[in-house]
Amino acid sequence: MLGQIAYALPFLAQGFALTLWVSLLVVVLSLIAGVILGVGLVYGPTPVRWAVRIFSDTIRGIPILVLIFFVYYGLPAVGIHLQSFWAAVLALTLFKTAQVVEYLRGAVASIPKGQSEAAMAIGLTFRQRLAYVIFPQAFRRFLPPWINGVTDAVKGSALVSLLGITDLMQAINQVIGRTYEAMPLYILGALIYFAVNYALSYASRRLERRFAFIRD
Amino acid sequence: MASSNKPPVLLDIAEVSKSFGAVNVLRSVSLTVDKGEVVTIIGPSGSGKTTLLRCVNFLESYDSGSIRIDGKEVGFRPGPARDSGARQRRSERDLASMRAETGMVFQGFNLFPHLTAAGNIMLGLTKVRGKSSAEARSIAEHWLGRVGLGHKADSLPAELSGGQQQRVGIARAVAMEPKILLLDEITSALDPELVGEVLAVVRSLAEDGMTMVMVTHEMAFARDASSRIVFMADGGVSAVGPPKEVLAAETTNERLRAFLARFRASHF
Ligand SMILES: Nc1ncnc2c1ncn2[C@@H]1O[C@H](COP(=O)(O)OP(=O)(O)OP(=O)(O)O)[C@@H](O)[C@H]1O
């Protein structure tokens, strides 16, 4: 049994690498998109605010599974053909982006108005106010839910196996298909996911402590 | 009168009106402040004192009239179409650089909690004035020394008392070398025993010739430190003149007399 699993390890490792790659792409892309849209939601002119609001509410109202199938099977209908890998990354990114938008909005809204005004009063431009006054303070509130969201993204990436992409989950299923060693392999898989997310939570707690400079 | 004797007008507020929805908060307010003057605004709650100050550095826009600092219109670009209602708001960059010329000190201090006392002062110096951080640091230390906080340069706001925070707030504003300093009830949030240390700083700035417009309920201080006192009521300037005149008990201005009477009853 162990021999068979050991034999399958390189294959599992490849799946694991793909899981990490998908997660990394989703986390980075959604962070960039979410922060941009979040700033639009908080500070943008009314049409922009509405557009972001509708985007965020719609996406968050759709189960992630439906979103994945929608992107994979629905987009070709309008002439957009994506490889299953990129369809999965896009769907997960959309989902995550809507969450990042909300974290950002919440974090920025928690900063008192007087901070922006003080920053304006010394002559900082909008971008400078965000960069030097608002974001550094909002960061501490943004971090905990966002890290939570990152661990969700790692777990959620297992859904890409539904599109036939060989991530860790799919690799495990395939090895089980060959070896019939379901329990040990699922336990191994659970341990790997757990280890990654534990490491993330640990890093998050360290970061939060580092940024605990603001009284509440 | 020879114009060479009279200090130039620095702040020129002309017929400024503003409403929030249906409420007319400012009704055709006109006021000029000469260079080096200390003008104190008093008046009942809701009379528009804060709103007027906020219009001067364009934290608040105004509906009509004009506000000029050193001849330059605050908030709007000059243009022939101005009076036809087609005023054009200045660009973000333009607004920012104009705001850098007016210092503001807030009732609630509004220090940046993630920066030290020196860091609060250095931010504008480095990002707006383009000074090196070494230069900014030495300016920050100079001003912290001036407000009696030379030893607190590396303290975070949370580690300072209210009076100390407000003195950092003043240092942050004046370090930018503004043409005019706006102070809105800067001692109202302080415990009584901390008010004196903050007012002493304001007084020393006045002695240095800093042009100031302040809103305060500290009547004794207003009387001693101001060149002129403005009494606002219902969004308009109801009385203006030297402290002795405006604060005289025998004033013929009914509203002012009522205000002062109520004020004396509650504050002395
Ligand atoms: N952002 C706002 N939106 C709507 N109404 C406002 C706003 N800011 C001020 N007001 C109203 O404008 C009027 C003038 O307010 P302002 O704060 O200028 O008065 P004030 O003279 O500073 O009063 P106080 O002595 O209480 O500070 C008040 O009726 C107030 O309710």
Ligand SMILES: [Mg+2]
């Ligand atoms: Mg006020």
